Amino acid sequence: MVFSPLLSVPTELLLAVTEAIDDGASLRSFALTCKLARLLAEPVLYRAVLQPPTRAELVQALDLRPEYGRHADVEELTPLIGAMTQLRALSMESPFANYGLWGSSATRPRWEALMQGYRALFLNAHSGAGLQNLQSLTIHWSGDASPFWQLTEFKPILTLPALQRLTISCAVLGDDLADGLAAFAGTTPLTHLELVECFVLQEALAAVLALPRALRSCHLGTMRYHTSPSNNYDEASPEQQLEALRQQRHSLQQLTWFDKDFAHHTDVLRVSTVPGRGLYDFTELHTLTLDGASALLFSTLLSEWAPPNLDRLRIIRHDEGTVLDHLTDSVDYARIPGIPSPFALHQYLPKLHHLDLVLSPEDGWNTEPLWAKPDRRDLVKRLGEEYHARGICLAIFTANRGSTYPPYLSGEEVPCEEPAYRAENAWFCSCCLE
Known part of the structure; x- marks a missing residue:
């Protein structure tokens, strides 16, 4: 030897x-x-696998995201997941996720078998068999003939004993989801919740947000790009979403807020009345991302009910509007423009140090940057100087989304934010000066 x-x-x-x-x-x-x-x-x-493992008890990370349209035999793997006692991270995606192509007679039986296996998996986990150590779960599913699936049918997902991070897309959170969840309020270890393109009802959202002991990060991405799954539901309003979120005001540190109604408007044409105490009691909140020009959130930020310790505000715009065309001293701020005035932010957000403006226009729209002309560049510099004088650093980014939109599935290119301007040194990227 x-x-x-x-x-x-x-x-x-x-x-x-x-x-x-x-x-x-x-x-x-x-x-x-x-x-x-x-x-x-x-x-x-065997810690991380993409194919059916022979030593299931050793698997710690499992990626079940087949490429679009491929006939990957994920149904055969589902029964093995329950034996993966050390599984920490699980990503799942339907082969036709969010495309609504399961309705044909050829594919529907396969879809039903797949979902039945997934239901059994999570029901077994609820009774103590498997997934007891799962810490991170990402699900991009779809219905049989619709982009949406019912979270109520997979309710045990929400109360997995070790789950800390949960990301789901295109799920319907109906009011029947709330049944039985009150017994778990304030008991789950969930710290990160991300809802992407979901259809959310008020009672269901309130029940889900009551579950974590201390939620630290929340991405409220209600439906923007998909058609409503039913006309019989009234989706939770922004005011109702904020009220549900208040249950985590003691711990929430990062919040991403989608606004579908004003996502494509240059200016918000109405001012919401801030309900209750707004974000004033969110004392741990240090980063807020507004994806779309939310009337409710802008009204909150420019009032006495703003979050007192906010350090970074990110505003994502998907329109082709010229939010920087107006001189700051001539804008009627009662209309809540797409970017607040330096004075207004400084007045109500005394600890704000970073303002990030992300311009991500729709595919096919005019993507010429707002500072393409010299006079606009001068305006950007002036605005940056005014923010800097109040201790706020203005940074501008561009993000080309192409033809994709959330949720971003396996193999799809996620938009990458490229820096275009930083006020701290009046820096423009070279493409802005061409």
Whole structure:
């Protein structure tokens, strides 16, 4: 027998070397050399898998996101997930997620079998079998002939004992979802909740947001790009969403807020009356992202009910409007323009240090930057100077979304924000000066 000097190295060092190898073929070759190498390599080799594993109990991360239209046999893998007792992260996506192509006679039986397997998986998890250590769950599903699926049918997802991060898209949160959830209020370890293109009803949202002991990050992405799943529902209004969110005011640190009604308007043409105490009691909130020109949230930020410790405000615009065309001293701020005045932000947000403006126009719209002309660049510089004088750094980014929109599925390109201007040194990227 040939002796390898490598095996004389202390086991702890061998384990550290093995964990640093990210090449699957090399790990498999090493595992086949001897019994010791197999014991060291298998836990790393099976930690994250894309195909059905032979050692299910070693899997810690599982990615079930087949490419669009591929006939990946994910139905065969579903029963094995319950045996993955060390599973920490799970990503799931229907082969036709959010495209509504399951309605044909050829594909519908497969869709029904897939969803039945998923229901059994989470029901079993609720009774203590499998998924007890799951910490992160991402689901991009669809219905059989619709882009939407009913979260009520998978309610045990919301009360998994170790789940800290939950991201779901195109789900309907109907009021029947609230049944039975009150018993779990304030008990789950969930710290990050992301709802993408979801259809949300008031009672259901209130019940879901009552579950975490201390939610730290929330992405309220109600339906913007999809057609309503039913005309029989009244989706929760922005005021009702804010009221539901108040249950986490003691812990929430980051909030992303979608506004579907004013997402494509240059200026918000109405001012909402801020309900209750607005965001004033959200003392831990330090980062707020407004994806769309929300009348309610702008009204809150420019009032005595603004969050007292907000450090960063991000405003994402999807229109082709010229929100920087108006001189700051001539704008009628009662109309809540797309970007607040330096004085208004400084007055109500005394701890604000960063204002990020992200311009992400719709595909096919005029994408000429607002500062393409010299006079506009001068206006941007003036605005940046006024913010800087009040301790707020203005930064402008561009993000080309192309033809994709949320939720971004397997293989789709996620928009990347490119810096265009920073007020701290009056810097413009070279493309802005062409």
